[in-house]
Amino acid sequence: MKRIIIAALLVVTILSLGSAVYISKVAYAESQNLISEDQQQIVDEITQNLLQQGVPVVSSQIKVDSDWNPSVLVEYTLQSSSENDKVSSDDPIYSNIIGHEVNFAQLRGLNVGAIGVVIINSQAKVIVRNIRKVTDKEFLSTTMKPSEMNSDELAALLENVPAFGMYLDKVVVSQIEDGTFKSTFNIKAADVDAANSGMPGFMEALRSNIMELNRANGAQISSYIVDLSDAKGSTLLKYINDLQVGRQSWWQSDDLTQDWYPHPPKL
Amino acid sequence: MKVKLFSAVVLLVAFLVALVQPISASTWYVYNYRTSSYGVQADISTPNDAPYLGDPDGESNWVSTLGDYWVQTGWLYYSGSQYALPYVEYNTNSDYDLTTYGTQDWYDFKNYKIYYYNGGWLVYIDGEFEIGIFSNSLPTPPTTLMASSEVHDSSSTELYTVFQSVKWMNSSGTWNYFDQNNFHADSPYAYNRFYDWWFLNYGP
Numbered sequence: 111m112k113r114i115i116i117a118a119l120l121v122v123t124i125l126s127l128g129s130a131v132y133i134s135k136v137a138y139a140e141s142q143n144l145i146s147e148d149q150q151q152i153v154d155e156i157t158q159n160l161l162q163q164g165v166p167v168v169s170s171q172i173k174v175d176s177d178w179n180p181s182v183l184v185e186y187t188l189q190s191s192s193e194n195d196k197v198s199s200d201d202p203i204y205s206n207i208i209g210h211e212v213n214f215a216q217l218r219g220l221n222v223g224a225i226g227v228v229i230i231n232s233q234a235k236v237i238v239r240n241i242r243k244v245t246d247k248e249f250l251s252t253t254m255k256p257s258e259m260n261s262d263e264l265a266a267l268l269e270n271v272p273a274f275g276m277y278l279d280k281v282v283v284s285q286i287e288d289g290t291f292k293s294t295f296n297i298k299a300a301d302v303d304a305a306n307s308g309m310p311g312f313m314e315a316l317r318s319n320i321m322e323l324n325r326a327n328g329a330q331i332s333s334y335i336v337d338l339s340d341a342k343g344s345t346l347l348k349y350i351n352d353l354q355v356g357r358q359s360w361w362q363s364d365d366l367t368q369d370w371y372p373h374p375p376k377l
Numbered sequence: 378m379k380v381k382l383f384s385a386v387v388l389l390v391a392f393l394v395a396l397v398q399p400i401s402a403s404t405w406y407v408y409n410y411r412t413s414s415y416g417v418q419a420d421i422s423t424p425n426d427a428p429y430l431g432d433p434d435g436e437s438n439w440v441s442t443l444g445d446y447w448v449q450t451g452w453l454y455y456s457g458s459q460y461a462l463p464y465v466e467y468n469t470n471s472d473y474d475l476t477t478y479g480t481q482d483w484y485d486f487k488n489y490k491i492y493y494y495n496g497g498w499l500v501y502i503d504g505e506f507e508i509g510i511f512s513n514s515l516p517t518p519p520t521t522l523m524a525s526s527e528v529h530d531s532s533s534t535e536l537y538t539v540f541q542s543v544k545w546m547n548s549s550g551t552w553n554y555f556d557q558n559n560f561h562a563d564s565p566y567a568y569n570r571f572y573d574w575w576f577l578n579y580g581p
């Protein structure tokens with residue numbers, strides 16, 4: 111009788127273990143199925159788009175991560191030209207563009223929960239890694255109305271933004287596929303003191319002007335870049351504002367003022 | 378003669394002091410902070426109506442890590458915007474980033490939270506994960522974490538923000554109410570301290 115009970119227990123145990131293995135295998139397979147060939151293809155297309163825009167992506171991967179809903183993370187690795195632990199001046203712009211491309215790929219069928227960006231320096235050391243939730247795609251689809259203006263009239267209006275003691279060297283306006291505009295502002299300051307004096311006012315005036323042009327004139331400026339340098343050509347600021355996603359990214363020199371964005375005090 | 382010489386020296390010293398001191402602060406803070414923490418969170422209010430803003434710029438109300446590189450989250454409001462904007466901002470190794478997440482109504486609270494987990498700082502707004510940042514430039518806990526209001530450029534900007542249920546996280550991951558009085562206010566702004574974890578920042 112005792113042997114029968116032991117044998118029965120053994121059978122139940124084996125069956126339980128078998129079921130557990132089977133269930134975990136099914137779960138694994140299901141999770142793998144989340145990354146279909148279609149999804150991988152979209153990720154590859156994003157990579158191609160990024161490379162065409164000059165974003166130095168060295169790898170991308172799409173993987174299951176149960177922390178996200180949907181439980182998929184797409185992560186891009188960016189090759190920085192930096193030789194130390196600080197990012198180079200273009201890296202924040204690149205990181206922003208990656209976020210934009212992945213977010214808008216949702217409208218082409220990409221089904222991910224989060225975007226990861228890894229920045230490595232010239233020694234292949236990871237200097238920054240961040241993971242962010244994707245922007246709601248329903249919201250994104252509302253941000254793509256074509257502009258009611260042409261590029262010449264828009265450029266003429268943007269050239270009138272006050273430069274606050276600096277010099278507005280060049281404004282470039284270009285229309286993109288979704289009918290919205292990107293604009294780039296090249297600004298010169300005599301030196302970092304002139305930049306510190308003028309930059310907070312300029313950034314505020316620029317943002318206000320662009321928001322007003324979008325609101326009142328239907329300009330549909332979807333993003334803008336500010337490239338600020340001194341008389342010697344040294345870069346003081348490289349900044350991008352992606353108005354569709356609501357994300358600003360920038361690099362600035364250590365001696366440029368911080369009085370134009372929230373930052374903690376020095377204790 | 379001696380009096381004149383003394384006066385001249387005093388004037389000269391005053392002049393030199395004025396040269397090395399900033400003429401005026403262009404950022405005003407009202408805050409409390411806690412040392413030796415692993416996370417910080419607070420329910421941060423907006424005022425009843427859009428606050429008056431001086432010209433230019435605006436204000437932000439946030440919780441944050443400190444140092445040359447930081448992570449912070451809260452709401453900001455600046456001219457041209459209709460609403461307060463919840464945001465996450467960080468600066469890691471000169472990689473600056475500020476992302477906004479929808480709007481926060483006037484006379485409303487949202488919970489803003491930052492804590493250290495598995496080598497990085499995770500940021501939540503109203504319980505929803507937004508960003509995780511991993512960088513060796515950011516402070517490693519235990520560290521000092523802050524809950525603050527910040528006004529830029531014009532001290533005529535109106536501030537009226539309640540911070541309540543301000544908590545810090547210990548090494549076990551337990552959240553506790555702020556229990557240190559490290560309050561500070563840059564005039565003309567001030568605070569009403571109900572507790573270390575519940576205060577009203579206001580002014581001018």
